[in-house]
Amino acid sequence: MSTVTSFDNRPTSVEPKREGGPARWLKAHLGLLPTFAALLIFLAMIVYGEIAYGRILQASTVSNLLINNAHLVILAVGLTFVILTGGIDLSVGAVIAFSSVAGVLLTNAGWNPWFVIVLMVLIGSLFGLISGVLIQFFDVQPFIATLAMMFLARGLASMLSTTPERLADESPMRGLATQFKLVDGPRVNDLVITPGVIIAVVVVLVAVFLLHRTRFGRTVYAIGGSEQSSTLMGLPVVSTKLWVYVISGTLAGVAAVVYTARLGSAQNITGIGWELDAIAATVIGGTLLMGGAGFVLGSVVGALVLGLMNVLITRDGGIRPETTTIITGGILLVFVLLQRAVASRRRE
Amino acid sequence: MTAPVPPAPVPIVEMKSISISFPGVKALDGVDFRLFPGEVHTLMGENGAGKSTLIKALTGVYRIDDGEILVGGQSRRLTGTADAQDAGISTVYQEVNLCDNLTIGENVMLGHETRGRFGINWTATHRAAVDALEKLGLGHLNPRQPLSTLSLAVQQLVAISRAMVAKSTVLILDEPTSSLDANEVEGLFAVIRRLRDQGVAILFVSHFLDQVYAISDRMTVLRNGQYQGEYLTRELPRAALIATMIGKEVASLASLDSERAERDHLHTDEPILRAEGLGRKGSIDPTDLELHRGEVVGFAGLLGSGRTELARLLYGADKADEGQVYFRGKKVDISTPTRGLAHKIAFSSENRRDEGIVRDLSVRENLVLAVQAKRGWARPLSKRDKDAIVTKYLAELNVRPADPDRPIRNLSGGNQQKVLLGRWLATKPELLILDEPTRGIDVGAKAEIQEQVAALADDGVAVVFISSELEEVVRLSDRIVVLKDHRKIAEIINGPGVTADLIVNTIAEEGVPAGADAAWSTPADREVSE
Structure with a gap:
């Protein structure tokens, strides 16, 4: 039998490991670059805020950042799954509106509040499932399928009610927004946490486990790399893509519960444009819109970047709040360009 | 012509009178095929002879209309790549079908990762990947490197490693050498021989006659979707093989x-x-x-x-x-x-449908297309010039029906070809x-x-x-x-x-x-x- 020695002196073969050095490490992990950049921007914003306005790096600000953005983090996690496969989900904002209006109405109608919470989550799952079925079995573009779901959910929410529906203060759902003091700081500078934040943290941890420690997660990345190859490798592409949309929908339901609990009311116009915020968070966090590369933790950082930006603009007082979207757009553009640069470097 | 090969022990794959039809075409017509463990079997035939259709039937991509597929002696209805893999059949395609956003090790082990109490155990998974790569003489590869750092030739071997991790008994190599240089082909062949000696049944498809004769033990020849015969490579001279492929007896060719x-x-x-x-x-x-x-x-x-x-x-x-x-x-x-x-210089493509005619345009518009392109869009042809061209070539080339306003898709292939010829002739x-x-x-x-x-x-x-x-x-x-x-x-x-x-x-x-x-x-x- 002949031996395969000729591969060792192939010029195009892998370079030996001994070159070493950070440059080489970075080259092998170019995919991490956008996520690092997001982290860097986040830290820079904190430093800038601390210097310019002060009182950024303190317990109460951090607590508020987490509490006010828990729902966005949950949405961004869901979209990370979808975008990693190369898809998109535009329905999540509208699903939140429908789920929360329905939830508040049913609670006020005297249904068991815990049952209602489960139902709110399941409403999200159902919308995700329908999107997934449309995409997978009826060959509808993800953009179009989820756009249809977005209109459907928004319309259903408006049919239920067009005025803000208040949730009774004593409702157990509001308990999810109860603030627990972890650290009792001086004056109002306390580190507080809500069950909503804990839910977000659990969602993130489960997502990290799913994506990096299960075959399902690896299939998600593989589909994003090449759906055709994944099919030819015998991976369960169909079921995985279905699950991805179910996960995104379900997390929209979870976000609806967390948000409704915090606000204590629901309205049919809630969540307009939130799907875009979540997509922006995901992209800023380093997930490639083409799929196949990115990290859940990056999306969390992306969501917090958006949240912190709002805080800084509020603190400044001189910046008109309307400019928030312009700044978001600017940051997004920078990150998309960064991704393109990384992608072209990779191709070399 | 050589006599058919006498039956050897037990084939791992046996396909009996397989037929597959597509609208208007009978892609496979009662084709038989046998594959034995420990052999390299080449599927020969010109393009369109049905090679890829047969492979796709065996990998479950196409459903067969008629016939039977036996794998390991058992009749199987293969419903897809995953199903074929369960039956022990893996395929490595011409364009390497791996995910280049993942690492080498991830690609080798995708779907077969070693799992522990906390989900995938990456240390064990990468160790298993190294083991699999070592078996093909690729032990020097670092499984944590991105796949994209490898040359196409090595990626192909990684794909073969992956097939071996899936415990395949049948390995299909579809045109694996088409983008490799001579050195790389040697490396691939060494791996193929190694696997063959381990008892893997290998189905090899290539257009390169030299390579086919260098690597294969047996061949099955197809022509126009029909089975032409199964031969031992050493008993079938090249001229006889080509004659079988293109369907002319050597004597009649002469x-x-x-x-x-x-x-x-x-x-x-x-x-x-x-x-x-x-x-x-x-x-x-x-x-x-x-x-x-x-x-x-x-x-x-x-x-x-x-x-x-x-x-x-x-x-x-x-x-x-x-x-x-x-x-x-x-x-x-x-x-x-x-x-x-x-x-x-005028060029009429072999691909009449995709690179030749514009299906929905009329005969007239198809005819004047190249002349117009040559003049540039700023100088449109006058109606009279167009009519002159159209009348001249419809008559000269005897296009039937001689109706310039009919959409070209309604013409027969021969008349479409005449219009195309006219299109280029009009450019002088x-x-x-x-x-x-x-x-x-x-x-x-x-x-x-x-x-x-x-x-x-x-x-x-x-x-x-x-x-x-x-x-x-x-x-x-x-x-x-x-x-x-x-x-x-x-x-x-x-x-x-x-x-x-x-x-x-x-x-x-x-x-x-x-x-x-x-x-x-x-x-x-x-x-x-x-």
Whole structure:
């Protein structure tokens, strides 16, 4: 039998490991670059805020950042799954509106509040499932399928009610927004946490486990790399893509519960444009819109970047709040360009 | 012809009278196929013979209409790649089907990751990947490197490792060598032999005859979706194999003599087009070529030999990455079809449906398309000019029905081809390249097109004529350029004694066949012989 020695002196073969050095490490992990950049921007914003306005790096600000953005983090996690496969989900904002209006109405109608919470989550799952079925079995573009779901959910929410529906203060759902003091700081500078934040943290941890420690997660990345190859490798592409949309929908339901609990009311116009915020968070966090590369933790950082930006603009007082979207757009553009640069470097 | 191989022990795969139909085509018609453990079995046949269809039936991509597939003696209904993999059948495709956003190790182990209490155990998974790679002599690869850092050849071996991790007993290699250089092919073959000795059944598909003879133990030949026979490689000479593939007995091939009298080619004049070392990486090796006025030059070779690729370079449909082209002695740049057209070169593609006709436009619009393109959109043809062109060519080429307003998709293939020919003739080309102008059209139209080609040459146009039908090439050409494995291997001046058989032998043996010295010259000594 002949031996395969000729591969060792192939010029195009892998370079030996001994070159070493950070440059080489970075080259092998170019995919991490956008996520690092997001982290860097986040830290820079904190430093800038601390210097310019002060009182950024303190317990109460951090607590508020987490509490006010828990729902966005949950949405961004869901979209990370979808975008990693190369898809998109535009329905999540509208699903939140429908789920929360329905939830508040049913609670006020005297249904068991815990049952209602489960139902709110399941409403999200159902919308995700329908999107997934449309995409997978009826060959509808993800953009179009989820756009249809977005209109459907928004319309259903408006049919239920067009005025803000208040949730009774004593409702157990509001308990999810109860603030627990972890650290009792001086004056109002306390580190507080809500069950909503804990839910977000659990969602993130489960997502990290799913994506990096299960075959399902690896299939998600593989589909994003090449759906055709994944099919030819015998991976369960169909079921995985279905699950991805179910996960995104379900997390929209979870976000609806967390948000409704915090606000204590629901309205049919809630969540307009939130799907875009979540997509922006995901992209800023380093997930490639083409799929196949990115990290859940990056999306969390992306969501917090958006949240912190709002805080800084509020603190400044001189910046008109309307400019928030312009700044978001600017940051997004920078990150998309960064991704393109990384992608072209990779191709070399 | 050799006798069929006597049955050996137990085949791991047995396909019995498999039939698959697509709308209007019977892609496979009662094909038998057997694959034994520990052998390399080649599937031979020209493009469209049904090789890929058979492979796709075996990998569960296509459902079979009729017949039975036995894997390990058990009848299986394969419903998809995953299902075929469960049955132990893995495929490595021509374009490597791995995910280049993942690492080497992830690709090898995808779907087979080692799992522990906390989900995937990456340390163990990467160790398993290294083990699998080591078995193919790739132990030096770092499984944590991105796949994209590897050359295509090594990626292919990674794909094979992956198939072995899936515990495959049957490995299908579909055109694995088409983008590898000679060294890389050697490496791949070493791996194939290693696996064969371990008892893996390997189904190998390649257009390269030399490689097929180097690696395979047995072959099954298909033609037009039909089973032609199963042979031991050592018992089937190349000429016999080619004859089986293209469907002519060697004897009958030999009897077909050239019908074209040797003509005076006026080779003293300057060639219309001269190519020096014209080549493009991965499609055709550097080639020298001269084309003269009033001469029909046939390109002969099997499908995939590089004949279409060379023609595309001459027209500028593909961009050459080396070599020069001289047009009437002047160095020119033909890197785009527009430039080709400007130098009065016309190219009619072999792919009539996708690169030829515009289906929904009328015959009239299809006819004037190239003339209009040549004039540029700023100078539209007048209605009178259009009508003149249309009337002239519909009559000259005998297009039926002669209705210029009918959508071209409603015409028969032969008449579509005539319209295409007319489209290029209307540009008054000095060099006309016809790639498979007679494929899939009826006998009558075929004869008419052949007559047109001869008439054009008499009018002083240089014609390059490409056809899979060697008889046709021999009948029409003044000179025949023989191509094989993306290389020009010979140039034959047509005349008495030149037959399709001679060309088959040339391709098979790649040497000067005995008894043909007078008509034969290699590119190097051609100048001397003239």
